[in-house]
Structures are given as C-alpha cells and as structure tokens.
Amino acid sequence: MKKNLLLFLTAAGILLSVETSAQQLKRRAFLGVQLSPVSDSLAKAHKLPVNSGVRVLRIVPGSTAETLKLLPDDVILEVNKTAVKSPQEVVMLARNFQPGQTINLALNRKGKPVKIKGKVQPMPYETAPANAEVRYGEVPLANNGIARSIMKKPKGSGKFPAVFFIQGYGCSSLDNLPENDPQRQLMDALVSRGYAVYRLEKPGVGDSKGSKPCPEIGYNEELAAFASGLDQLKRFDFVDRDNIFLFGHSLGANTAPLIAANNKVKGIITYGAAGKPWTEYLIEVFREQRAITGSDYVEIDEDMKMLLPLVYEFMILKKTPAELTQNGNYKKYLEEHFGYDGKDHLFGRHYTFLQELGQVPVNKAWKDAAAHTLAIYGEADAPAIDEDGAKMIAAVVNAYYPGKGSYEFLPHTDHGFLEVGSKQDHVKQMQSNSPSAAKFNPKLVELIDNWMKIKMAKS
Known part of the structure; x- marks a missing residue:
C-alpha cells in the first residue's frame, strides 16, 4: 500500500525597514x-x-x-x-x-x-525593498497567549487596501521566509502593487508564546487566533477598512469565511480549497487522490472497505487514536494513511484538530460571510484533487448573493503556486529524486490584483 504523500499541503540593494512597538514577544x-x-x-x-x-x-x-x-x-x-x-x-x-x-x-x-x-542566534527580521516597510506586532489570544503578526506595506501615508494571507494546514512559520518562497513572492508582489499585506503566525509557532506548540492545539484555537488577527488588521490607521480582502490558501479557505462572518470584509480569495466538509474530503483523499498519485485501483477498492468505517469512527463518533488502535486492523491503516505517530497526532496535528475541523459548517460559513468571493483552482493542484471544490464555493456564494461568486482556473499551477505543468507532471516530479526547477507563477498575482481592483472600483 502506498502512503498518501500530497495531503494538505507550503539581497543586494535591500534595506532593512522594520517597525516594532513596545512588545512582549522576543525573537526566537x-x-x-x-x-x-x-x-x-x-x-x-x-x-x-x-x-x-x-x-x-x-x-x-x-x-x-x-x-x-x-x-x-x-x-x-x-x-x-x-x-x-x-x-x-x-x-x-x-x-x-x-x-x-x-x-x-x-x-x-x-x-x-x-x-x-x-x-544560538536570533531569527533576523524580514527585510523590505526601499519603497516598503515591515511592521512586527503581536496579537493577544484568548488563552493568554500572544501570536506574532507581520505587516508589510508600501511606504507613504494614506489608506491602503489590505490582504490578510491565511496559511493552510501546517505549522510552518511565515516569518522571514526566503525571498524565493512562493508564499513570500505572492505577498511581496501584492505589496509592490499597492496593498498592505498582513499575516499571523499560528499559536505556538515562531515568536508566539503562551500557547501549546502548534501541533498540539485544536482547530478552534487556531480559528480564534485568526479572528483576533483580523480584528488587529482593521485597527491599523493606514488600512482602508472598506477594502480588506482575505486570501485563504488550502485549509485557510475554510478559515476565511468563518472569521469574516462576524467581522465583514470586502472579499475573500481562495486557492487550493477542498470546498466541502472535512470528513467528505478525507474520503476523497483516500479514494481519488491516491488514484492521482498512482495507487492501484483494485487496491484502493480493498482499502476503502477499512478506511470508510475508520473515518466514520474517527470523525463522526470521535474516537481517539488510542481507542481506534484497539481494532488491530485500524492501527496499520492509521500508520499508512493517517501519518499516525503512535500517540495523539495524525497528519502532523493533534487528532482533536481534525475532529473539530470536521464540525465546520462549510456552506453556512460562506452564506454568513456574505463577501465577494474568488475561488481559484490550479491545474496541477493534487491536494485539492480537482476543480469541483472551487466551483462549489463560487456556486454557494452565488446561490445566496447572485453575482458575488467567481471561479477561475489557473493553468499549469500546483498547490504551492508553482508553475509545474499538468497534474501528472507534478506527481512525477514529487515522486522523483531530482530537484524541481518550477518557479512561482506570476499570473496568480495578476488574477488576484485585477479581481480586487474591479471589486474596489464598484464600491
């Protein structure tokens, strides 16, 4: 049986321009x-x-x-x-x-x-071009913790439209990413086009303190942190509060409409979204995504006889991994298909994170957000499986707010914004031992920028 390898997925002449206020957080x-x-x-x-x-x-x-x-x-x-x-x-x-x-x-x-x-050396602060600046901040969390926030904006006075970049499933830091990192390339490109771009470290990541390590928290704690981040974003005096957009990458597409329900924004952009409840997505991962990555179709059929009841007992009945492994057959499947570490972690997160994620009312979230929405699917995006999720998001938004939902197809682009060719090309590269020469696709920036400008012009 093959393990699933693609689930969820991310200078010269530059002056340091960092603004920090009196803060409790120290550099990690x-x-x-x-x-x-x-x-x-x-x-x-x-x-x-x-x-x-x-x-x-x-x-x-x-x-x-x-x-x-x-x-x-x-x-x-x-x-x-x-x-x-x-x-x-x-x-x-x-x-x-x-x-x-x-x-x-x-x-x-x-x-x-x-x-x-x-x-031991401290983490350097992120740099910015001469025409931009970086502001490091902190966001108080409900559990008395503090999360690191990072704002990069064009220099100058006035009000700037803003984009909140909401990362996906993992616990990696967004602080001072390498300049060739596709997430940073997207954010920096938007800054160069006149947007203030905000990001928030997850609880327990980077400089953040007072919380359990990110792999130990549940989804509801992560969601609450992003909601606090949106509140902070709206308090910056240089942000145009009438033109705030959320960019939800992968799992961030689930988070974006949830935090916008009680704190309205101009628009939401999603990329690499499943577009459906997490329990249903897991089933598609085990059947459809494994087929994409080359698993034998007959083997998939046989595995689903065990994986379907396993998903039901885990996500619906909310059994713990310890309870599930009392079934001798389940332990093998948890290790091979769920990344089970023998303790409390599946797919690199605490099992409660997945169970709480399974309770998210996906369609209701889009209805409550009531925002202009652009759902993008990259042709080579295997973790998102297919374009159906993005199309569903646009359809749901349009069902409640005709004309507010849009779907766009981005050719040759994978889950991490890289231009790689077809989905099959991407899978072959992932399974090879040679380094990829793929580069960030700047057409994503053009697509997002053009859509946001149209929405701002209509306000």
Whole structure:
C-alpha cells in the first residue's frame, strides 16, 4: 500500500525597514539549517552506524548554523549531548533554544569526529525593498497567549487596501521566509502593487508564546487566533477598512469565511480549497487522490472497505487514536494513511484538530460571510484533487448573493503556486529524486490584483 504523500499541503540593494512597538514577544532562536536523513551510502562512506545522525544539506546565511560554521554533508550526531537520528528530532530540540545560549554539536565530517560550540542566534527580521516597510506586532489570544503578526506595506501615508494571507494546514512559520518562497513572492508582489499585506503566525509557532506548540492545539484555537488577527488588521490607521480582502490558501479557505462572518470584509480569495466538509474530503483523499498519485485501483477498492468505517469512527463518533488502535486492523491503516505517530497526532496535528475541523459548517460559513468571493483552482493542484471544490464555493456564494461568486482556473499551477505543468507532471516530479526547477507563477498575482481592483472600483 502506498502512503498518501500530497495531503494538505507550503539581497543586494535591500534595506532593512522594520517597525516594532513596545512588545512582549522576543525573537526566537534561529538554527537555520536544512536537514535530511542520512542515506545508506553516506553512512557507509562516513563509517556511521545505521540510523544515526542527520545530514546537513544547506546553511542559511545569518543563522546559528552559519555561526557554527557547519558545512554541507556534515552529519550531526548529537545536539547538546542528545543523540539525534532524524530531522524531526533536531527540530524538536531547537524549539527549546534561546538566543544567546550555548549550543554544542557532535559531528561526523568526512568520516572524522568533530565537536563545535557556539551561541544560538536570533531569527533576523524580514527585510523590505526601499519603497516598503515591515511592521512586527503581536496579537493577544484568548488563552493568554500572544501570536506574532507581520505587516508589510508600501511606504507613504494614506489608506491602503489590505490582504490578510491565511496559511493552510501546517505549522510552518511565515516569518522571514526566503525571498524565493512562493508564499513570500505572492505577498511581496501584492505589496509592490499597492496593498498592505498582513499575516499571523499560528499559536505556538515562531515568536508566539503562551500557547501549546502548534501541533498540539485544536482547530478552534487556531480559528480564534485568526479572528483576533483580523480584528488587529482593521485597527491599523493606514488600512482602508472598506477594502480588506482575505486570501485563504488550502485549509485557510475554510478559515476565511468563518472569521469574516462576524467581522465583514470586502472579499475573500481562495486557492487550493477542498470546498466541502472535512470528513467528505478525507474520503476523497483516500479514494481519488491516491488514484492521482498512482495507487492501484483494485487496491484502493480493498482499502476503502477499512478506511470508510475508520473515518466514520474517527470523525463522526470521535474516537481517539488510542481507542481506534484497539481494532488491530485500524492501527496499520492509521500508520499508512493517517501519518499516525503512535500517540495523539495524525497528519502532523493533534487528532482533536481534525475532529473539530470536521464540525465546520462549510456552506453556512460562506452564506454568513456574505463577501465577494474568488475561488481559484490550479491545474496541477493534487491536494485539492480537482476543480469541483472551487466551483462549489463560487456556486454557494452565488446561490445566496447572485453575482458575488467567481471561479477561475489557473493553468499549469500546483498547490504551492508553482508553475509545474499538468497534474501528472507534478506527481512525477514529487515522486522523483531530482530537484524541481518550477518557479512561482506570476499570473496568480495578476488574477488576484485585477479581481480586487474591479471589486474596489464598484464600491
């Protein structure tokens, strides 16, 4: 049986222009290294035991890794005397780092043992072009936590239309993304076209504090944080409150109409949306998405005999993973198809996150939001499965508010805004071992910008 690999999915001449007010949040530690498991061939070449260490692929400038003078193909064996054997273990240890503290690494470098010591560096602030500025802020959360907010806007006075970028399913940070990251390319391109672009770190991510780590929270806590973020966005004195738009990427498309229901916005843009209740989407992932990724059709039929009751017991009856694994057959399917970690996590999130997500009244949310809506589907978007979800969003909006819903098809573009060709081309690339040469599709910016300008002109 094949695991599902695509579910949910993301300078020279530049001056630092960052504004921060008196804040409680401090910069988080920045390890700044891209890691991978140690391959059998590398382990053999370095004379390493099986399943030991983590390979260094890339070092980010200005990071702790650069300060420590790590090199590509170094194998990290220990972090502060704790043995590591997977990138995830290093990430978990790094979450507890504090800027300025001492870090000790035990390495294997070209077959020889090396020990290095240095200071943990803070995450650098994001930069902006000379005609823009970045403002770091913070949003109080209901549980007494604080989330990091980041606003990037054109320089100058006056009122600017604003876009709130709402990320998808994962717990990755949106703070100081690499300049070639497609999410940052989208946001920076909108700033260059005159929009103030706002983003919010999820609870337990980046500089945010006072909350459990993001993988431990439920969807309702995440939703409440984004609602608080929208409230903050509307309080900026340079934001045109009559022209605020939400951009919901992937799962963010579920969140956007929910937070707009009680805090109205001009419009909502979705990209990569499922467009249906999460329980139904899961079933389509196990049947239709697996077919896209090359699973055998007969095997899918057989697996669905187990996956359908499993989804029902998990999402409808709300059984915990521990309760589900009492069925011996379920444990195997949870591990192979749900990314079960043997504890409380499925697909990288706490199981309650998925169960709470399953309670979202998708169509009612669009009715209550009552906003102009543009639903976009990228031709190569395998996680969204097909265009039906985006078309359904537009249809629901139009059913209650004729003329307010629009659907657009973006050719050759995958779930992460990259121009990759067809869906089949994308899947082949994902399953290959060669790096992708795909680049951000600027047509997405044109599509969004043109639509928002038309909506603003009609107000």
